[in-house]
Amino acid sequence: MMTDLPQVSLLPDENRTTLFVDVILPVSVPNLYTYRVPLELNELVKVGARIIVQFGKSRVLTAVIAKIHQTPPEKYPAKYLLExxxxxxxxxxxxxxxxxxMADYYMCCIGEVLNAALPSGMKISSESHLQYNPDFDSSIPLSDTEHLLLETIKKKQSLSYEEAASLVGQKHLYKIVKSLIAKQAIIIIEEVKEKYKPKIVKKIRLLEIYEQRDNLQALFQILDKKPKQLNILLKYLQLVPVLSNPVVNKEGVDKSLLTQDDASASSLKTLIKNKIVEEFEIIVSRFEEGSPVENYQLKLTDTQRQAADEILQWFKTKDTVLLHGITGSGKTEIYIELIKQVLDSGSQVLYLLPEIALTTQMVNRLRKIFGDSMGIYHSKFSDNERVEIWKGVLNGQYSFVIGVRSAIFLPFDNLGLIVVDEEHETSYKQHDPAPRYNARDVALMVAKKQYGKVLLGSATPSFESYYHARTSKYGFVKLDKRFGEAQLPEIVLVDTRMERRMKKIKNNFSTVLIEELRQNMENRQQSILFQNRRGYAPYIACEECNWIAQCQNCAVSMTYHLHNHELRCHYCGHTEKSPAVCPACGSTKILTMGYGTEKIEDELQLLLPHSRLGRMDLDTTRKKNAYQQIIEAFEAGQTDVLIGTQMVSKGLDFExxxxxxIFDADRIINFPDFRSHERAFQLITQVSGRAGRRDKRGKVIIQTANAGQPLLQNVIDGNYTGLYEKEMHDRKKYNYPPFCRMIRLTVKHVQHTLAEKAAAVLAGRLLEKxxxxRVLGPESPVVNRIRNQYLKDIIIKLEKDNINLKAVKEMIRNEMQEVCTQKEFRQVTIVADVDPL
Structure with a gap:
């Protein structure tokens, strides 16, 4: 483990300046920490640069310099920064x-913000792992120690920081690691499971000897009685003009072009074995390369042009504009027009999307226009890829980035425009860990700091954003016509209670829906089925004793997944095999209750055996390119029906x-939350908008047990403002956002009584102040135990005006700290969530 470096006297020396740096550590500590700068680094340290420091007895962390000064710390002796x-x-x-x-506003530590912002590939710590970089150019010279470390990493695939330290010696490790990173020999990763793998393409080329005509003719004679191998050779020669252009032969062709079936694969293997052709691998860019289409002309309709002009007019007086455009109205074309104008002016642009699934379609469209000047940033990329984008923004390679919420942290310095598409989406909010930020709201602050503008776009804006537009805080532009000749879909309500009474329901499918699906397939059209529950069934239960499989860590039932025949908790991730008999009474009558996307897929395959089905939910999209593969298959017409959770509702456009x-609309509508009707309207309207987006009018089938529900009539009529007016009346009456600010404090402990007692003490202290x-609770949330910790919520409502918000938050943080420092409550955790969703 690391030993402290010797402390040098801090007395001033007449011949030199002693510098200190205040640094942000990527850990949950409230204060900046001060380190001493070695004399040889005095001229090199800069604010914003990363340094390696020792924190505590043995932790090694990557910190960021926030301030450089000459004042030593008073409370502790300053250690030297290490590198x-x-x-x-x-x-x-x-x-x-x-x-x-963000640390002030979201009531967290600045180190927690830094930890969320920096890609883990930019953080070296005692928890890091070193991994060999397959892109490394082995001709680059290495020292003996570097060579030893690199060979060990290659042999073991990855090495923990501590293992590397013991191999090399702690004193020399930082410089060696830094040198190997600079030579692109190693990659820093946070978890071993997330190993960096380059994109490798297998290729085939004809051996150089056969680039001569005589040798090639001799080869034809040899293969004359081996037609399968001869076919492979002929196919290769069709693709590569070996005799007329031998240089092309060096590049070879993709192996996949020559192996269409098992027979050709076997023949190719024989040709390789007989040294007629050779197989080799090349590493290709992780990012698709593409140039913008020459003279690409974006043609806006008159309505779109008018909307774009209105937005620009609003930007003269407002920093933020809300574009309320119905589904299929062509908001994306307006975004592109504005993005082009801002880029042409020399400023940067950030385009935020709520889901990775959306980036797949959007990137394909934007590549044609912006080419390689556009970067893509989301969590499915490896650490190395995210670091590349970060550096690309810093050095000016990317003036335009499209990404999900974490892209808001990228190092822009000249943002002219931030587009927040589907601004109402809850995916913009990070729930755990801290900072619990909303990227939409942070975008407003980022733009303000850089004198940029923000365009919020949605077919169903959040009521808060719509309120700000109605009260003239934001500019407001409306698009209420679909692009081209497209019509809004016909919406049909199917009463499932009536169908069940008449015994028409087939495995959760109404006769109306199954007949429409069958007709749609016959017409060679595609369908989307939406159920906002993944898995096969929400829970399993015993028919005899009513036992229900509960998670051992959380106060929720476990979801049954048929594919793996397992029960899974969607809160903590705990899994276990599904029991064959009831663990309570021993009965074998265990039933699946309810249904999720997996069950819908299974049942539809039985009802329509010839249908080609796809499923898009968290379970099928865990791998990096899974979204893209599912969407591309659907776009190419290889899938008849796409079944999915809310991923399928967000801005996808299929011809x-x-x-x-839509299944189970009632559960969405009746969720116990003051935003449930707003969210239900948004979700149902958004997924309905996927139907009929060209010249054919679409149809939406909503299965409901309450066809008289007023909200569903609002959806049918497209009556957003009617619902808004009703909800605003209720929210004003009961003082909910946007008429107040909300902060939720969640008290957690493994003992229920202790969590309850700590929450009561905290609530009492806050009530006094x-x-x-302004203070509600403590109350138990809907799920009152997660990961073996019992939860208690305290809601704080603060008025919008005539209050010092910063001072109130500081007081709340002090009260939280006071409770946690009491001996009885030292193991209690209190989490603050500002503007909870």
């Missing part, structure tokens, strides 16, 4: 300001989709 990682800052001044603001089926009208 400077950057010649130039990797974190900009704008980012440091943002991190500080042949003319039918959408804030009064009864």
């Amino acid at each position: 400077l990682l950057d010649e130039h800052p990797m974190v900009t001044g704008h980012q440091l300001e943002l991190f500080s603001w 042949r989709v003319s039918l959408v089926g 804030l009064g009864m009208n």
Whole structure:
């Protein structure tokens, strides 16, 4: 383990300046920490550069310099920083300001913000692992120690930081690691399971000897009685003109082009064995390369042009504009037009999307226009890929980035425009760990700091954003016509209670829906089925004693997944095999209750045996390119019906989709939350908008046990404002957002009584300071135990005006700290969630 470096006297020396740096550590500590700068680094340290430091007895962390000064700390002796990682800052001044603001606003530590912002590939710590980089150029010279470490990493595939330290010796490790990173020999990863793998393409080329005509003719004679091998050779020669252009032969062709079936694969293997052709591998770019289409002309309709002009007019007086455009109205074309204008002016653009699934379709469209100047940033990329984008923004390679919520942390310094598409989506909110931020709201602050503009777009805006537009805080532009000749879909309500009474329901499918699906397939059209539950069944139960499989860590039932024949908790991830007999009474009558996407897929295959089905939910999209493969198969017409959770509702555009089926609408509508009607309207409207987006009018089948529900009539009529007015009346009456600010404090402990007692003490202290009208609770949430910890919620409501919000938050943090420092409650955790969703 690391030993402290000897402390040097801090007394001033007449011949030199002693510098200190205040740094942000990527850990949950409230204060910046001060380190001493070695004399030889005095001229090199810069604000925003990363350094390696020792924190505590044995932890090694990557910190970021926030301030350089000459004042030693008073409370503790300053340790030396161990290594400077950057010649130039990797974190900009704008980012440091943002991190500080987020820590204050979201009531967390600035280190937690830094930890969320930096890709793990930019953080070296005692928890890190070193992995060999397959892209490494082995001709680059290495020292003996570097060679030893690299060979060990290659042999073991990855090496923990501590293992590397013991191999090399702690004193020398930082410089060696830094050198190997600079030579692109190793990659830093946070978890061994997330190993970096380059994209490798297997290729085939004809041996150089057969580039001569005589030798090639002799080869034809040899293969004359081996037709399968001869066919492979002829196919290769069709693709590669060996005799007329031998240089092309060096590049070879993709192996996949020559192996269409098992027979050709076997013949190719024989040709390789007989040294007629050779197989080799090349590493290709992880990012698809593409140039913009020359003279690409974006043609806006008159309605779109008018909307774009209105937005630009609003930007003269407002920093934020809300574009309320119905599904299929062509909001994306307006975004593209504005993005082009901003890029042409020399500024940067960030385009935020709520889901990785959306980036797949959008990237394909935007590549044609912006080519390689556009970067893509989301969590399915490896650490190395995210670091590449980060550096690309810093050095100006990418002036335009499309990404999900974490892209808001990228080191932009000249943002002219941030587009927040589907701005109402809850996916923009991070729930765990801290910072519990909303990327939409952070975008407003980022743009403000850089004098940029924000365009919020949605067919169903959040009521908060719509309220700000109605009260003139935001500019407002409306698009209420679909693009081209497309019509809004016909929406049909199917009363499932009536169908069950008449015994028409077949495995959760109404006769209306199954007949429409069959007709749609016959017409060679595609369908989307939406059920906002993954898995096969929400829970299993014993028919005899009513036992229900509960998670051992959380107060929820476990979801049954048929594919793996297992029960899975969607809160903590605990899994176990599904029991064959009831563990309570021993009965074999165990039934699956309810249904999820997996069960719908299974049942539909039985009802329509010739249908080609696809499923898009969290279970089928865990791998990096899974979204893309599912979407491309659907786009290519290889899938008749796509079944999915809310992933299928968000901005996807498919030409042949003319039918959408929605299951279990009642559960969405009746969820116990003040936003449930808003969210139900948004979700049902968004998924309905996937139907009939071209010249054919689509149809939406909503299965419900309450066909008289007023909200469903609002959906049919497209009456957003009617629902908004009703909800605003109720929210104002009961003081809910947007008429107040909300903060939720969640008290957690493994003992229920202790969690309850700590929450009561905290609520009592807050009531004394804030009064009864501002503090609600403590109450148990819907799920009151997660990961073996019992939860208690306290809701704080603060008025929008005439209150010092920063001071109130500081007081709340102090009260949380006071409770946690009491001896009885030292193991209690209190989490603050500002603007909870």
